[in-house]
Amino acid sequence: MKFFLIAVLVVALAIGSESASLVKKDAPAELEKIAKYFQDLVDNLKNVEGPELVNKANAYFEQTRAQFQPMVEKFHEQLKPISSNIEDHIKPLAASVQAQVAPLAGIVQTHVEDVLKFVADKSKAILPPL
Template identity: 60%
Template sequence: MKFSLIAALVVVLAIDSQAASLVKRETQALPAEVEKIASFFQDLIQNLKALESPELADKAKAYMEESRAKLQPVVEKLQEQLKPLSSNIEEKMEPLAASIRAQINPYTELMQSQFDDMFKFVVDQTKAILPPQ
């Protein structure tokens, strides 16, 4: 919301600076429509400048609190409805996870023993290279 207000203000300021330069050039040569557009944007800029930002922040905060108050019961109801579903999924996934662990366990043990053998080999080779102390 703040971003859109800032973006609108930047666009209006850019248009206003162009309109002001047009007004400064020759006011008699400008058509009535351009003068109306320039005055509209000048009025819009004055209105945006008059808008107090603390007031806008208070309105935004009140809106957020009101929205949170409205959504809180819906969120709580949804959480209660999802609890049985999550426990059901957990019950169904536990046997599958146990099966996967049982299948992977021999491979992890094999890798662990190979790493241990490799580490022992590196240590033995390092001891053989180092001079005796």
């Protein structure tokens, strides 16, 4: 039962951290992707027609960026409460799991040290004296 609870908590932590990272990374990444597309378009158009077409493309690029920027910021602001809410729920769960796992980690460490001491003692008994 404890392992099931720990597994559920690990899954919840993974989902929470992934959603928080999506909130923080996806919106600016999409904006940068769109900006790169239009910048590439401008660079390609520079070679085709001349300064007038470049100016039109730059104006179009800036206009499009101005249209997308508020949408991205609005999207980011709408997702902030969700990510902070998830973090608020996950932090107490993580602290609880850590408090429960800490004594177990001490017990495991003691057992590992005992096994290593046993192996070292048996190895000394098997090896011939120098």
